[in-house]
Amino acid sequence: MSRRGFLALAGAGAGVAGGVALVGCDDASAGDAVDAADAVDVVAFHGAHQAGIATPAQDRLHMAAFDVTTDDRDELIGLLRAWTDAAAAMSEGRDVGEFGSMDGPYLAPPEDTGEAYGLRPSRLTITFGFGPGLFRDAEGNDRFGLADRRPAALRDLPHFPADALDPNRSGGDLCVQACADDPQVAVHAIRNLARIGFGTASVRWSQLGFGRTSSTSDAQVTPRNLFGFKDGTANVKAEHDELLDEFVWVAPTDDPAAAWLAGGSYLVARRINMHIETWDRTSLQEQEAVIGRDKRAGAPLSGGDEFASPDFDMTGAGGTAIIPPSAHVRVAHPAQNGGTHILRRGYNFADGTTGLGRLDAGLFFIAFTRDPDRHFIPLQTNLARHDALNEYIQHTGSALFAVPPGIEPGSFVGQQLFDR
């Protein structure tokens, strides 16, 4: 049975509990109320582009990368088909499988693990990506007959200055980004997909995130990162179709060998540890100089409000630039990077503490880009070279995936890649 079905049944009894809060609202029937609540809580799984890219960023993340353990093309396709079906169900707030979490044979383990039973759909989005290893494994083998369709830009990112990458937090043949407003819903999604994958794909790394660190819609407030600053103000947002077409969605002509990727994108994941403790000991003046923004409102140091364009030519005391040359906002700004925009969709993370009693925390950076070679790599090279923030961060994980286009009902994710 679906989580949704449970709701409708529970509605009549739960009316009392909700009654007080509903004073002043339309006197909707229980069933209607549920539908109305779910409607704002569900992000469409099917469409021209995968959900979880240009759809509004949710508050929580669980992302996993997988190594494909089979060499059998049909098994791989079977996995993608099963994942697609499960993802579609979970996105709508339904259980995985025919019988779900409670209604299957009594002597069998439930198909759905059940911890999301009774929870709202929570705007869950599940976004799939294909890593370089799917096309050619580490030994150079073309396991699945896909090598001639590998997008040219899909390869391990280059070493950037000061990278300290952990192989156990990097790479992967497949990825799944699950975002939701309820962390349990996001974890449930990855858990159930990993379960489906046993025997075909094994989890290489996974990452929990909280507190989205960017807005992907004009309707969202720019959140703060763990440095306490608003970040990603100049992000590409869903309302800006022309920027999405130019900087996010792969066009059919971009890479003739990989025409299957049209309407998709590339997902860049970077685990960026922050030296939280040393940052916290830094004066407010220094913090603002490093970021180039005022901490309170997020305005560029050249003035105005958060969304004011930074005036990089404005000078302050002693004739020096009021936004310092190495300030993050300057080095990362499209104006300093040949007009490059990126769609950021990252999350804060705090994975407990290190053996030295410090937070193992930072930013799990996720960006979607039309062409990593033209957009992300030059930008990150520039940042690694010049950004004052480098004093307080360390990149510890890295991965790049090609994100197939949206999924139509009845098809599976990336089907265009496998069709001959």
Add this chain to the structure above:
Amino acid sequence: MSVPVLSAGLPGPRASASHHERLGPVLLASRPRRLATCGLAAATVLLVAACTSNDSSTEAGALRVSSTADTCEVSASEAPSGNVVFEVTNDGTEVTEFYLLADDGLRIIGEVENIGPGITRNLVVQAAPGSYVTACKPGMVGDGIRSPFTVTDSGTAIASSDVAQLLATATEQYRLYVRDQVAQLATKTEAFADLYRSGDDDGARALYADARTHWERIEPVAESFGDLDPRLDLREADLEAGQAWTGWHAIEKDLWPPAEGYLSLDDAERTELADRLVADTDDLSARIQDITFDATQLGNGAKELLDEVATGKVTGEEEIWSHTDLWDFQANVDGARIAFEALRPALETKDAELADTLADRFAALQVVLDEHRDGDGFVLYSALTADEVATLADAVDALSEPLANLTAAVVL
């Protein structure tokens, strides 16, 4: 049970992402999923009303200052002695500055500069009773728009104002220290380069950590030369594709080569690296001769040295081939302690408790570090246990946290 009336003017998307508003949906998740959207909003509002927000708006007692092209309005013309907070908003269209001046109109008690249009920034000063002058300087030119300002006696003890002389002595002491260190660095670097160039690897290895000590003691000063620092001190991981690797760590790797996959440098390559190291160090030495410091640089420099320890040395990332991280560790601490000792007389007059804390924590850190001494130097980082590293890290953090307040304490 009273029920809050649901206002018709509820914001749809939440107006801010403050911590407590997020609590709303989280708590609701524990209820059966029965609530319609409007019920959800009502409960959220209830929670918001019951909580204070995380907004760090003006603290009580702050004076508001509005700076425009031709006005400098201060919300009151007097304040009680102690910490006086001016919340300065630039309501004009040009960059502005705000000053609190002594009654002679010349001596600066405190200032905030580079306030862009629309931006608000606080000036916090410790002001003793007396007469002062406030000034805004829109466009950063001229004498500014001035008004008299009075600090009344609140009974709060304020440090005497002879700190300026103490700070001048401190910065001069530190300048001489830096010059001495760079001179020793240049001498030992040359000796090290000779040994390395001539193939005396044992001799070079023996001098490596000792010579670098003088670099590490003044690291924030050396790093302030953005062109020299990467040429002299870049680690392999910091390289970008195609970048030539020079300096201490390139030689370090050649002297302590990895077991596999490394091709030792030939004589010509060694000579080139050694010559470059000497030339760049001489360049550094020449540039440092003319440098002067202010108290802020001393305090921040001390803090940055401990940051270096925290992020590089205590983790063993600085000397990944020689494992002589503890020499660098000691040198960073030396440099920070010198800056602290120079500032200490001024700090004693302004915050004696902080001075005591810092002295205690420097001593405590030294005790932990001394446990790893071996002959003239230290044991290798690779010989430390995880527990020993954790103990060192704790001692570093214990010092770093109060040390970060040194600058504000002496300059405020």
